[in-house]
Amino acid sequence: MGIHAVTGSASGMGAATAAVLREAGHTVIGVDLRDADVIADLGTAEGRAAAVAAVLEASGGVLDGVAAVAGVGPSLKDAGAVASINYFGPTALLDGLRPALARSAAGRAVVIGSNSASTVPMIDQTLADLLLAGDEDAARTHARAAQAGVPAELAAASPSISAYATSKFALARWVRRTAVRPEWAREGVLLNVIAPGAVVTPLMLGATGRAEDLDADAFPTPMPLGVFGTPEDIAFWVHQFLRPEARFTTGATLYVDGGTDAAMRPDGQ
Ligand code: NAI
Incomplete structure (x- = not known):
């Protein structure tokens, strides 16, 4: 049996992932x-x-899997903090833990992105470039300044929607660029993204209210399956990516979103 690190393990998808692995x-x-x-x-x-x-101390320096699940949503008021937590959190952690994953016979890493990266038409390319360049101070400053541009009707409930979608957009791009580098790919460490849609967790309910009031058909984005996701729906796929048998997929994004991305971008990739 393996040793896996799971961030965000106290709640939602991270807690469900930890439970499935245990x-x-x-x-x-x-x-x-x-x-x-x-x-x-x-x-x-x-x-x-x-x-x-x-984590290195607790694992003895050898890890079989890392699930970088921790993150925040667009309701956070500070767009700079969203950039730091959602982009630099997982990328720095994975950079730091990569050598321990390389010591496993089958190191696997999964990052939780979001379908917001492709479905929210508010990607801030300047912010994405700063994130991918690794300039955290400049990214935070820019994200805060750009918050003023969020339309008023969105700003009340989702003040950092643009920084949120952009942090997940840049994260998925970081994964594509990183997964194919020799120190990952040729060391047998596979790295993929899961892009959830609307999943009922404390993060989502913080923005939308009580679970019993949720109606998939009245949701602002299309929900073709007519249901919201559960944390377990995401944990299932995280587990699959972390299995040693998952050995021919790296740099990929899997949408686990009830069909939202396909409905909004039927001709997308
Ligand atoms: P959640 O709020 O239930 O769990 C997130 C966990 O991350 C919490 O335990 C929290 O304490 C931890 N966390 C937050 N900031 C942290 C920090 N600075 N340092 C360490 N831990 C921190 O939320 P949920 O929904 O389970 O979110 C998991 C991931 O899924 C996040 O990355 C989120 O952005 C993403 N996501 C969520 C969607 C949803 O509809 N719930 C949709 C798409 C993506």
């Missing part, structure tokens, strides 16, 4: 702001460095 007999090192084996703030450089060090 159920399968694996050891899980949970990382979160609270209620986790490793307590760390992935929104800061110090927190990420501490998380990497603590």
